[in-house]
Amino acid sequence: MFFNLAWRNAKRSRSENLIYFLTLVTAVASFYIVLSLGKQDVIRFLGEIESDAVNRLLTTLMPAVYLCSLFFLFFLVVFANKYQLECRSRELGLYLIFGMKKKRLFLQLMAEGLITSLLALCGGIICGVFLSEVISLTTARLVGQAVIAHQPSFSLSAVVWTILGFLLIQAVALFVLGGRLFQREIHQLLYGEMAKKQNAGNARGGFLTLVLGAAVLAIAYWIVLKHFMVAGGAMLIVAVILGIAGTLLFIRGLARLLSLLASSVKSKATHGLYTFTLRQLQENIVHKFVSVGVASILMMLTIMLITDGAVSIMSSSSLLTRDASVYDFTVTGEDQAVEQYLASEQMKPYVADINRMETGKMKRAAGDDILGSFVDWTKLREQIVRQLPPDVKDPATQGALNYDISASNPAALNFLAVIDTDNIAPNLLPVSTYNRLLEAAGEKTLELEANEAAFYLNPDFLGSAGADAIAIMMDHVLADAQTENKALIFIEGRPLYLVPSIPMKGLTADKNVRIFSALIVSDEMFDQYVNPDTHTVYWNFCIPKELVETEGLMRSIMDANNLLKPSGFVYESYLNNFGRQLFYVVSASYASLYMGFMFLIIACALLALQFLTQMQATKKRYLTLSMLGARREQMRKSIHSQVLWYFLLPLLPACVSGTVGLYFMQVLLHSPTATIGQAYPSMIVMAVIVILALAVYAVAVARTADREISKLNWKPNS
Amino acid sequence: MNNTNTEKLLEVRDLHKSYKKEGVPTKALNGITFDVLPGEFMGIMGASGSGKTTLLNCIATIIKPTSGQILLSGTNISAFGGDELAEYRGNKIGYLFQDFALLDNLTGRENILLPLSIHNVDVSVAEAKLADIAGFLGITNVLAQFPSQMSGGEKQRVAAARCLISDPTIILADEPTGALDTKAARLLMEKLQEINQKRSRTILMVTHNPSAASFCSRILLIQDGIIFHELRRRIPTEARNDFYERILQVMAQIGGGSANVL
Numbered sequence: 012m013f014f015n016l017a018w019r020n021a022k023r024s025r026s027e028n029l030i031y032f033l034t035l036v037t038a039v040a041s042f043y044i045v046l047s048l049g050k051q052d053v054i055r056f057l058g059e060i061e062s063d064a065v066n067r068l069l070t071t072l073m074p075a076v077y078l079c080s081l082f083f084l085f086f087l088v089v090f091a092n093k094y095q096l097e098c099r100s101r102e103l104g105l106y107l108i109f110g111m112k113k114k115r116l117f118l119q120l121m122a123e124g125l126i127t128s129l130l131a132l133c134g135g136i137i138c139g140v141f142l143s144e145v146i147s148l149t150t151a152r153l154v155g156q157a158v159i160a161h162q163p164s165f166s167l168s169a170v171v172w173t174i175l176g177f178l179l180i181q182a183v184a185l186f187v188l189g190g191r192l193f194q195r196e197i198h199q200l201l202y203g204e205m206a207k208k209q210n211a212g213n214a215r216g217g218f219l220t221l222v223l224g225a226a227v228l229a230i231a232y233w234i235v236l237k238h239f240m241v242a243g244g245a246m247l248i249v250a251v252i253l254g255i256a257g258t259l260l261f262i263r264g265l266a267r268l269l270s271l272l273a274s275s276v277k278s279k280a281t282h283g284l285y286t287f288t289l290r291q292l293q294e295n296i297v298h299k300f301v302s303v304g305v306a307s308i309l310m311m312l313t314i315m316l317i318t319d320g321a322v323s324i325m326s327s328s329s330l331l332t333r334d335a336s337v338y339d340f341t342v343t344g345e346d347q348a349v350e351q352y353l354a355s356e357q358m359k360p361y362v363a364d365i366n367r368m369e370t371g372k373m374k375r376a377a378g379d380d381i382l383g384s385f386v387d388w389t390k391l392r393e394q395i396v397r398q399l400p401p402d403v404k405d406p407a408t409q410g411a412l413n414y415d416i417s418a419s420n421p422a423a424l425n426f427l428a429v430i431d432t433d434n435i436a437p438n439l440l441p442v443s444t445y446n447r448l449l450e451a452a453g454e455k456t457l458e459l460e461a462n463e464a465a466f467y468l469n470p471d472f473l474g475s476a477g478a479d480a481i482a483i484m485m486d487h488v489l490a491d492a493q494t495e496n497k498a499l500i501f502i503e504g505r506p507l508y509l510v511p512s513i514p515m516k517g518l519t520a521d522k523n524v525r526i527f528s529a530l531i532v533s534d535e536m537f538d539q540y541v542n543p544d545t546h547t548v549y550w551n552f553c554i555p556k557e558l559v560e561t562e563g564l565m566r567s568i569m570d571a572n573n574l575l576k577p578s579g580f581v582y583e584s585y586l587n588n589f590g591r592q593l594f595y596v597v598s599a600s601y602a603s604l605y606m607g608f609m610f611l612i613i614a615c616a617l618l619a620l621q622f623l624t625q626m627q628a629t630k631k632r633y634l635t636l637s638m639l640g641a642r643r644e645q646m647r648k649s650i651h652s653q654v655l656w657y658f659l660l661p662l663l664p665a666c667v668s669g670t671v672g673l674y675f676m677q678v679l680l681h682s683p684t685a686t687i688g689q690a691y692p693s694m695i696v697m698a699v700i701v702i703l704a705l706a707v708y709a710v711a712v713a714r715t716a717d718r719e720i721s722k723l724n725w726k727p728n729s
Numbered sequence: 730m731n732n733t734n735t736e737k738l739l740e741v742r743d744l745h746k747s748y749k750k751e752g753v754p755t756k757a758l759n760g761i762t763f764d765v766l767p768g769e770f771m772g773i774m775g776a777s778g779s780g781k782t783t784l785l786n787c788i789a790t791i792i793k794p795t796s797g798q799i800l801l802s803g804t805n806i807s808a809f810g811g812d813e814l815a816e817y818r819g820n821k822i823g824y825l826f827q828d829f830a831l832l833d834n835l836t837g838r839e840n841i842l843l844p845l846s847i848h849n850v851d852v853s854v855a856e857a858k859l860a861d862i863a864g865f866l867g868i869t870n871v872l873a874q875f876p877s878q879m880s881g882g883e884k885q886r887v888a889a890a891r892c893l894i895s896d897p898t899i900i901l902a903d904e905p906t907g908a909l910d911t912k913a914a915r916l917l918m919e920k921l922q923e924i925n926q927k928r929s930r931t932i933l934m935v936t937h938n939p940s941a942a943s944f945c946s947r948i949l950l951i952q953d954g955i956i957f958h959e960l961r962r963r964i965p966t967e968a969r970n971d972f973y974e975r976i977l978q979v980m981a982q983i984g985g986g987s988a989n990v991l
Contacts, residue, residue, distance in 0.1 A: 273839070274836065274839075282846065282849060282852075283846060283847065283849055284846065284847065285846065286835065286839050286842070286843075286846060287832070287835065287839075287843065287846070290832075290834045290835050290839070291834065293834070294834040629834070631830075632832045632834075634830075635826075635830040635831075635832060636832075636843070636847070637818070638789070638791070638818055638824050638826075638830070639818065639819060639824075639843055639844045639847060639891070640815050640816065640817075640818040640819015640820065640844060640847050640848065640895075641815065641819075641847045642811075642812060642815040642847075645847065
């Protein structure tokens with residue numbers, strides 16, 4: 012009997028309150044996704060490359076995210092259950108009046124909660140497994156399917172922890188809410204709370220609250236944008252507090268403004284349910300302005316986190332592509348020993364396109380040459396300065412000591428900065444070395460005369476600052492000089508003609524070798540001018556293409572890695588670099604996107620449940636409207652308007668605050684504007700997803716509200 | 730008010746209403762027939778469960794009768810649905826609820842204008858009507874207040890103003906004094922009488938209170954879903970107190986009623 016009643020009630024709760032059930036399913040799916048992260052392809056891959064960092068991520072950061080999720084989802088579950096219990100308040104009152112003991116009723120509620128929870132767990136885990144698989148495949152595709160072999164991401168431990176975590180928060184939520192519910196008088200359960208006094212306040216007060224809220228928000232924005240580092244960053248905390256207070260005041264003031272709108276727009280006073288709709292909206296927001304404010308803040312965090320996640324992925328896409336990277340391994344050590352080891356039988360199958368790459372800084376001049384350098388860059392600088400836009404001056408003429416390289420700079424300014432970095436002792440590369448690199452990359456080799464050189468820019472390091480734009484500009488300048496047979500640089504007074512249009516490739520697989528730019532010179536000139544103290548040899552090689560096709564790049568590199576380990580040489584693989592970059596990208600974007608979407612779902616569920624709770628409390632008004640002749644369509648339209656604005660009003664301040672927050676993050680993280688620009692497509696996709704999530708919840712709320720008013724006993728024979 | 734117009738405004742013909750409670754049929758109305766003439770102030774009295782509220786709800790289209798006909802100005806309202814129903818509820822009837830049914834998030838003014846808003850009546854026409862009715866019912870001072878700031882009597886007069894503003898053909902009142910104290914109830918009944926006599930509105934009122942009923946010109950007494958007695962006030966010769974005494978006598982015969990004097 013007890014079980015039957017609990018089963019029946021749980022079934023009814025699910026069918027009548029789909030939002031409640033879907034919210035629980037969402038909570039479960041969220042748990043599973045974060046807990047099964049270790050099983051995802053990208054994290055598995057990173058575990059092999061960067062095992063320490065990944066272990067740290069999985070053992071410290073993920074439990075923190077899990078606990079954080081537990082905390083936020085607890086409130087979500089509390090709201091969901093609160094709404095559910097409010098809907099059933101009368102029924103619970105009746106149980107008590109019929110003599111059911113509170114203890115038994117509490118047990119029944121817990122039993123119902125358990126049944127619903129178990130079903131939500133089933134649904135949520137299935138959804139979670141599916142979503143986790145989709146995320147795993149998507150990220151693997153983003154990173155490169157050839158690198159990462161897909162494996163199912165199902166995790167039994169994630170299922171266990173999901174069940175434990177969810178049942179825990181569900182039990183605590185029901186315990187807290189049940190306790191509060193049974194403290195009420197039976198009369199209150201049967202007939203609801205006494206009608207809240209309408210407190211619309213005066214219009215002037217409402218306007219002042221709105222202005223005050225806007226002013227407090229403006230101060231918060233001002234601190235964030237201009238003075239966030241004051242007092243060691245403590246001002247940021249002040250800004251956050253002001254932001255929260257400002258949002259709450261603004262929302263409250265906005266609700267009062269709705270009251271003003273309802274009472275002052277005389278021309279619309281008898282325009283359908285205009286006044287009624289505004290009053291409903293105003294009441295919803297005035298009574299629940301804290302919840303609406305919190306939803307607004309969560310939406311703002313969603314905007315910031317999701318954009319940050321999207322920008323992280325997009326800004327790192329250049330790091331994750333092999334466009335410029337040629338070699339799979341770079342080895343350094345005693346020259347002959349390395350050569351022998353790489354030529355050994357065990358290494359042979361893994362070595363192709365071997366390149367002994369020499370490099371070094373140019374010697375310093377001992378005499379009175381310009382700033383102790385053999386190189387005179389004056390002519391080249393003059394030509395580049397001519398390429399500057401009219402409104403940009405050469406910083407050297409403005410007394411600046413150094414240049415900044417930035418994606419927002421004109422290409423010519425960045426080129427000046429590149430030259431300025433190593434102008435006294437530029438890096439030198441012998442042309443034979445670079446030609447072997449070009450051969451490995453399948454490009455045409457260079458032929459340099461004794462009085463010729465090529466200017467090399469490393470695309471691995473200048474990608475974000477627009478290496479392509481600099482190369483185009485440089486080629487233009489060099490091509491002009493070549494046509495005019497004009498030398499742009501001089502070494503010890505002798506002209507050196509720069510050859511344009513050479514392909515730029517990454518020099519080594521090891522990105523710790525940070526050569527931004529170099530002069531590619533004839534081998535003789537290299538030997539003549541290289542500083543022996545800086546002369547370095549890097550042994551680069553690729554994994555043979557045939558092996559990659561049969562074994563896959565990851566497997567082959569891992570095998571070669573294992574063979575190099577006992578050699579004692581210092582070596583670095585493409586995957587090590589790739590993995591390290593990927594680790595930062597993945598951990599930052601996963602955490603941002605996960606938290607962003609979780610905040611979004613909590614905000615939506617919060618608004619949805621608040622609206623429906625209020626709807627439940629005021630649904631008799633629709634019966635009165637019907638008795639006064641309102642058509643169903645009019646009421647439906649009114650409800651839809653209420654839902655639309657109930658979701659839009661918190662979104663408006665969230666968008667403004669989110670934009671300020673994004674700007675702040677851009678400044679703080681030095682994320683270049685061009686990167687943000689590159690991220691627009693993914694930001695638009697994310698925005699569409701956010702809008703879709705809001706729309707799904709809003710439609711679900713509107714439909715539930717429609718169904719609620721349909722249940723009212725206003726029509727004949729109902 | 731003496732009625733000289735014999736054309737029937739409301740005709741109720743052999744009205745039946747049955748409910749099924751856990752499979753057992755229960756007859757709330759068992760063949761009720763009566764007419765209401767234009768300008769009448771008719772009361773329907775009966776003990777609890779006699780079927781009086783069911784009858785009013787059938788006329789108000791809140792519930793649908795099992796069989797029988799209800800005709801307003803010759804039109805069968807039982808067949809109404811959708812827009813016709815909305816038109817009927819909005820323009821033909823005014824419903825005065827026992828619990829006022831004011832929307833507590835709207836001001837008095839907004840509550841009264843609501844029926845006109847629903848039908849998109851021009852705002853200047855609506856404002857003129859509002860000023861007239863509010864003045865007549867003495868509620869001008871509470872128009873800007875919310876229901877929670879009003880007394881019970883003020884709420885019911887605001888509700889009455891909301892009834893009147895759409896110029897309904899008939900006002901249906903369900904125990905309008907049920908939630909009021911004696912003084913407020915008397916004031917309301919006097920206003921309803923004025924509405925009936927000075928503004929020529931037809932009123933059909935359900936009450937179990939003989940004092941409230943004594944303001945009516947005709948009373949139907951219902952028991953077990955049928956009309957078992959009809960009382961007519963000899964207007965203008967019969968004073969309200971005499972009519973009240975007669976109501977009490979009839980109620981004493983059937984063993985019910987209350988002796989509240991308004």
